[in-house]
Amino acid sequence: MLRAIRSAAASLAALGIGAGAALAGDLTDGLKAGAPEVQSAGALAFGPDGVLFAADQAGGALFALDTGDRGPSGAKPAPVAVEGIDAKVAGLLGTTPDQILIRDMAVNPASGKAYLSVARGRGPDAPTAIVRVDAKGDVQEFALKDVKFGRVELPGLATGRGRQDAITDLAYVDGRVFIAGLSNEEFSSSLRAVPFPFAGTGQQGAQVEIYHGAHGRFETTSPVRTFVPYEIKGQPYILAAYTCTPLVKFPVADLQPGARVKGTTIAELGNRNKPLDMIVYQKDGHEYFLMANSSRGVMKIAAAGAGAQEGIIKRVSDKAGLSYETIDELKGVEQLDKLGAENALVLARGEGGRLDLKTVALP
Numbered sequence: 030m031l032r033a034i035r036s037a038a039a040s041l042a043a044l045g046i047g048a049g050a051a052l053a054g055d056l057t058d059g060l061k062a063g064a065p066e067v068q069s070a071g072a073l074a075f076g077p078d079g080v081l082f083a084a085d086q087a088g089g090a091l092f093a094l095d096t097g098d099r100g101p102s103g104a105k106p107a108p109v110a111v112e113g114i115d116a117k118v119a120g121l122l123g124t125t126p127d128q129i130l131i132r133d134m135a136v137n138p139a140s141g142k143a144y145l146s147v148a149r150g151r152g153p154d155a156p157t158a159i160v161r162v163d164a165k166g167d168v169q170e171f172a173l174k175d176v177k178f179g180r181v182e183l184p185g186l187a188t189g190r191g192r193q194d195a196i197t198d199l200a201y202v203d204g205r206v207f208i209a210g211l212s213n214e215e216f217s218s219s220l221r222a223v224p225f226p227f228a229g230t231g232q233q234g235a236q237v238e239i240y241h242g243a244h245g246r247f248e249t250t251s252p253v254r255t256f257v258p259y260e261i262k263g264q265p266y267i268l269a270a271y272t273c274t275p276l277v278k279f280p281v282a283d284l285q286p287g288a289r290v291k292g293t294t295i296a297e298l299g300n301r302n303k304p305l306d307m308i309v310y311q312k313d314g315h316e317y318f319l320m321a322n323s324s325r326g327v328m329k330i331a332a333a334g335a336g337a338q339e340g341i342i343k344r345v346s347d348k349a350g351l352s353y354e355t356i357d358e359l360k361g362v363e364q365l366d367k368l369g370a371e372n373a374l375v376l377a378r379g380e381g382g383r384l385d386l387k388t389v390a391l392p
Contacts, residue, residue: 056080057095059226060177065092067173070146070157073135074199074206076225081135081144082206084196087154089186091199091206091223091231095177098140098161106141106369107164108388114145114376115384117168118160122149130155131384136366136374143366143374143386144171162386181227185219185234187211194252201225202258207267208234209253216249220256220267220284232286237269239277242297245344255307257318261336268335270304270320276351278335295338296350299325306364308373310391319373319391320353321362328353329392356392367391 056078069087076082079098084091111117115126122129130148137144143162148155159171186195191211198209205222212219214236221234238249256269258281265281269292276296283290298304303323309332310317316332330353341350361378368374372388379385 056093056226057177060093060095060179062175062177064174065094065176065178065180067092067157067159069148069154070159071132072196072199072208073133073144073146073159074201075135075137075144076201076206079137079139080201080225081137081159082199082201082225083146083159084199084208086186086192086196089183089195091181091183091208091227093179093225093227094159094171094173096137096144096161096171098137098142100137100140100142106136106138106372108372109141109143109162109164109166109368109374109386110388111162111166111168111386112379113383114162114168114386118145118147121160121168121170122147122158124149126384131364131376134364134366134374134376136368138367141368179225179227181223181229181231183208183221183223183231185212185214187213187217191217191250191252197252198255200256200258202265207256207258209256209269211250211252212236216289218249218252220253220269220279220290221286222281222284234286235284235288235290237279237284238289238291239271239275240294240340240342241271241273241275242294242341242343242345242349243273243275243300243347247291254304255320257307257309259309259318259332259335266335268307268309268318270298270307272303273300274298274302274304274322274325275341276330293340294342294350295335295340296330296353297341297345297348298322298328298353299348305362306366308365308367310367310373311370312391319356319365321359321365321375325355327356327359327362327365329356330354359389359392 072084196210216236219234253269277292364376
């Protein structure tokens, strides 16, 4: 979700969400040069100074990578359009599109370049690559050698059946990286925050509970699928989307290591659906959430009601709480991120199953 900042949260860093850490100088100053042993790059998020955060689920760690991509200062990002990006990436890696899986995409807000985490095969242990795409459509591998990096271990990630969802999404905000996923705790759904620059080992996250209206019960074992940080009445929150499709808010102040936190379900957006990615943006003086889904298209949700909406605590047959508008012109979107203030970059499944990378105007 997440991005000087995952673009899903780009506007939110300025809102003061964070640990209160005073950041000075270049964030890459404390990184060490070498060859980071990233076993399986998954969720991605950008911080300031061209720092790319990459979750390594198989390695049980979070990496900070200095991309050296600072971008032209103050320049408006150029549109990006690559038809058949899956074929181009597969060709770069010496294989075929059916043998790769693009796990996540993050746009560097400074340069407008897109970074893709790619599995060379299937399954959580598939070898990994990070690929960079610029506005000219050039596709290059970001080599994981001779690069400045930092690494922090993430203790307590889920193993066994929950392993594939141990890390589901990331966002960097004002000195901390927020991480969603499953832990090995009794309440396995977890939200944790890791201060950056890294120091020592990351702590266990808060264990989070939600009321799932479509199921008519409280749940603690379903992972957050995608999230954005968002401020409500001057207080920082995490707005999280779950499969089938509760939208839940959590006060950041409550997300202390080891705490058990009950979120407020402010929308049920429809069952038989999996949220894939989400951003928050401003248009015409209003804020909106834009969320891509597996079976219910791209939803535009007015953010203004997130604070006042009462929590859902009864069974819901389909939809309740905050409403949404379906953006009909956006089809097949699997990943999205902001590209400047007016556009988004999307990975969308097109004709014949082809995956395209394209720039679209924010609706």
